[in-house]
Amino acid sequence: MDLKRTHYMGNLNVSMKGQKVIIGGWVEDLRELGKLTFLTLRDVTGVAQIVIVGEDGIKQVKDLNRQSVVRVTGTVQDTKARDFPFEVKSEKIEILSRAVHPLPIDPIGRLESNIDNRLNARALDLRNQKTASIFKMRHHALQSIRKTLTELGFIEVNTPKIIGSASEGGANLFSLKYFDKQAYLAQSPQLYKEQLTVGLERVFEISSFYRAEKSHTVRHLTEFTSVDIEADFVDYLDVAEILETVVTNVFEYVEKNCIEEQKILGIEVKKPKTPFERVTYKQAIEELGLGLVEGDDLQDSHLRKLGEMHPGFYFLIDWPMKLKPFYIHEKEDNPSLSKSFDLQYGYLELSSGGRRLHDPNKIRARLTEQGLNPSQFEDHLKAFDWGMPPHSGWGLGLDRLMSVLTKIDNVREVVLYPRDPERLFP
Ligand code: ATP
Ligand code: MN
Numbered sequence: 001m002d003l004k005r006t007h008y009m010g011n012l013n014v015s016m017k018g019q020k021v022i023i024g025g026w027v028e029d030l031r032e033l034g035k036l037t038f039l040t041l042r043d044v045t046g047v048a049q050i051v052i053v054g055e056d057g058i059k060q061v062k063d064l065n066r067q068s069v070v071r072v073t074g075t076v077q078d079t080k081a082r083d084f085p086f087e088v089k090s091e092k093i094e095i096l097s098r099a100v101h102p103l104p105i106d107p108i109g110r111l112e113s114n115i116d117n118r119l120n121a122r123a124l125d126l127r128n129q130k131t132a133s134i135f136k137m138r139h140h141a142l143q144s145i146r147k148t149l150t151e152l153g154f155i156e157v158n159t160p161k162i163i164g165s166a167s168e169g170g171a172n173l174f175s176l177k178y179f180d181k182q183a184y185l186a187q188s189p190q191l192y193k194e195q196l197t198v199g200l201e202r203v204f205e206i207s208s209f210y211r212a213e214k215s216h217t218v219r220h221l222t223e224f225t226s227v228d229i230e231a232d233f234v235d236y237l238d239v240a241e242i243l244e245t246v247v248t249n250v251f252e253y254v255e256k257n258c259i260e261e262q263k264i265l266g267i268e269v270k271k272p273k274t275p276f277e278r279v280t281y282k283q284a285i286e287e288l289g290l291g292l293v294e295g296d297d298l299q300d301s302h303l304r305k306l307g308e309m310h311p312g313f314y315f316l317i318d319w320p321m322k323l324k325p326f327y328i329h330e331k332e333d334n335p336s337l338s339k340s341f342d343l344q345y346g347y348l349e350l351s352s353g354g355r356r357l358h359d360p361n362k363i364r365a366r367l368t369e370q371g372l373n374p375s376q377f378e379d380h381l382k383a384f385d386w387g388m389p390p391h392s393g394w395g396l397g398l399d400r401l402m403s404v405l406t407k408i409d410n411v412r413e414v415v416l417y418p419r420d421p422e423r424l425f426p
Contacts, residue, residue: 003024003071003096004022005022005023005024005043005071006020006021006022006023007021007022007023008023008043008044008045008046009023009025009041009042009043009045009046009047009048010043010045010046011045012048012076012086012088013085013086014085014086016076016086017076017077017078017086018075018076018077019075019076020073020074020075021073021074021075021076021088022071022072022073023041023043023048023071023072023074023088024041024043024069024070024071024072024096025041025042025043025069025070026041026042026043026067026068026069026099026127027039027040027041027061027064027065027066027067027068027069027070027099028040028041028042028047028066028067028108028127029066030061030064030066032058035053035058036051036052036053037051037052037057037058037061038050038051038052038081038087039051039052039061039070039072039090041070041072042127044132047084048084048086048087048088049079049081049083049084049086049087049088050072050074050087050088050089050090050093051079051087051088051089051090052090052093053089053090057090057093060093060095061093061095064095064098065098065099065100065101066099066101066103067099067103067107067124067127068095068097068098068099069095069096069097069099070093070094070095070096071093071094071096072088072090072092072093072094073090073091073092073093074088074089074090074091074092075088075089075091076088077089103121103124104117104120104121104124105117105118105121105124105125107124107125107126107127107128108127108128109128109129109130113125115410115412115413118131119412119417119418119423119426120425120426122416122417122426129264130264130265133258133260133261133262133264133265134261134265134402134406134408134413134414135416136258136261137254137258137261137265137402137405137406138398138402138414140253140254140257140258141250141253141254141398141401141402141405142206142398143253143257144249144250144252144253144254145206145227145246145249145250145398146206147249147253148245148246148249148250149204149229149246152202152242152245153201153202154202154203154204154229154231155200155202155203155204156203156204156205156206157192157193157196157200157203157204157205158205158207159186159189159192159193159196159205159207160186160192161185161186161207161208161209161210162176162178162183162184162185162186163183163184163185163186164178164181164183164184165184165376165377165379166184166376168187168188168190168191168325168326168327172187172211172212172213173185173187173210173212174210174212174222185209185210186209186210187209187210187211188209188226188228188395189205189207189209189226189228189395190228190325190327190395191327191377191380193205193228193229193230193393194230194327194356194380194383194388194391194393195380195383196230197230197231197232197388197389197391198383198386198387198388198389201231201232201233201389202229202230202231202232203229203230203231204227204228204229204230205226205227205228206225206226206227206228206398207225207226207228208223208224208225208226209223209224209225209226210222210223211224214421215420215421216420216421216422218403218409218410218411218412219348219349219400219403219411220411220420221399221411221412221415221418221419221420222419222420222421223418223419224397224398224399224411224415225397225398225399225415226395226396226397226398227246227395227396227398227401228393228394228395228396229242229393229394230356230391230392230393231391231392231393232389232390232391233389233390233391234391234392235339235355235390235392236317236329236339236340236341236353236354236355236392237317237341238392239353239392239393239394240278240315240317240341240343240353240394241275243343243351243353243394243396244274244275244276244313244343246396247272247313247343247350247396247401248271248272248274250401250405251269251270251271251272251405252271254269254405255268255269255270255271265406265407267406267407269405272312272313273312276312276313276314276315276343277310277312277313277314277315278314278315278317278341279306279310279314279315279316279317280316280317280318281294281298281316281317281318281319281320281337282294282318284298284302284306284316285298287306287309288302288305288306290302294320294336295320295322295323297323298316300347303344303347303348303349304347306344306347307344307346307347307348308346308347310344310346311346312345312346313343313344313345314343314344315341315342315343315344316341316342316344317340317341318331318337318338318339318340318341319337319338319340319341319342320336320337320338321335321336321337321338322336323338324338324340324354325370326357326363326366326367326369326370326372327356327357327363327366328340328354328355328356328357329354329355329356329357338354339354339355339392340352340353340354340355341353341354341394343394343396345400345404348400348403348404349397349400350396350397350400350401350404351394351395351396351397352394352395353392353393353394353395354392354393354394355390355391355392356391356392356393358384358388358389358390358391359384360381360384360385360388363377363381363384364381399411399414399415402414
């Protein structure tokens, strides 16, 4: 059975009048007007109007439900329709797949469906052009990230997601049975990417990671996509600059490559102004004026208030050591502070990064200080005796970046099949 199409809808145009085409897609609308039946047919690139003339064809589609899949062989011709510059007169119509009626959601979006119903019918929800546009933009964002990092000399790697010991301490880890052993799902590639600087110097990974946190917010998922880098011979502000380049390039690339998608979503993507502002943790607690003292963590309410004062992108730098994980390097001129940064968009944390310790004895001391057992990290620490270069890196939440890019608050909207404490299906 021949299934091929000669054209996508997006490749048809008015100058093709008289040309024979084979197209295929989903029936978005079906109107009978006397001796004619009009179909609106959509594929991933666009829509076209099909006109069916003659009893046989009309009978064929008479009880055809919307979102059924058809293949049409026909000829491009003039149209009287206001919404279409041309139409395709059907000579042969093949029904390839029938959709049920009623569908669980209206994928055209004429009837708004709530997010739970849409997520329960996600594949169908992608027939909604707004939803499809989000994921086309996500594709372009990923393209841009890979392009930028490759141009900067980074090598893309894949590290294990099934791990035998807790990489950054035990909290937040999903555990799983691994035959007769205990294993965990990786919460980040932190230790692996650091080790990989020994051999590859500059690495990046784009992957799912897992956090067993019962967070019910619009920015937390139990499975999220992280963009991680690690680079040697550079300090924390150098990798912050790389992050700034990666993020601004995403905006520029999506602005250029997703013109139709921006229209459909009713947004304008613009390259943000650089350099991003740098606010020290010390400045931040002073600006907040809430009597916070060095070492106090910034709670959600604090970040909301800071976000009002700094509505766009900014770096929050030089956090106290005691708020940072064991692998973070102290500031040489003030060892109670760390060489670290968060990239914020208003209240929203998009990324955390910093300079890492590369002296294994310092790491052992920090592990002990934080109540962790250095002997459980010996597999990792071995690599620090094999010529570990000084290195820095960051992890960027792709889902949160997509939510900023698309101006949609809930990360569930920008993830195809989100996982949260309540949602494990589909
Ligand atoms: P938060 O304080 O917002 O929970 P975090 O500081 O625990 O985040 P990091 O360990 O710094 O997160 O991870 C790096 C980045 O990965 C974060 O800045 C964020 O963009 C993203 N990220 C982390 N956890 C999640 C999550 N549960 N859901 C979605 N994105 C996440
Ligand atoms: Mn963080």
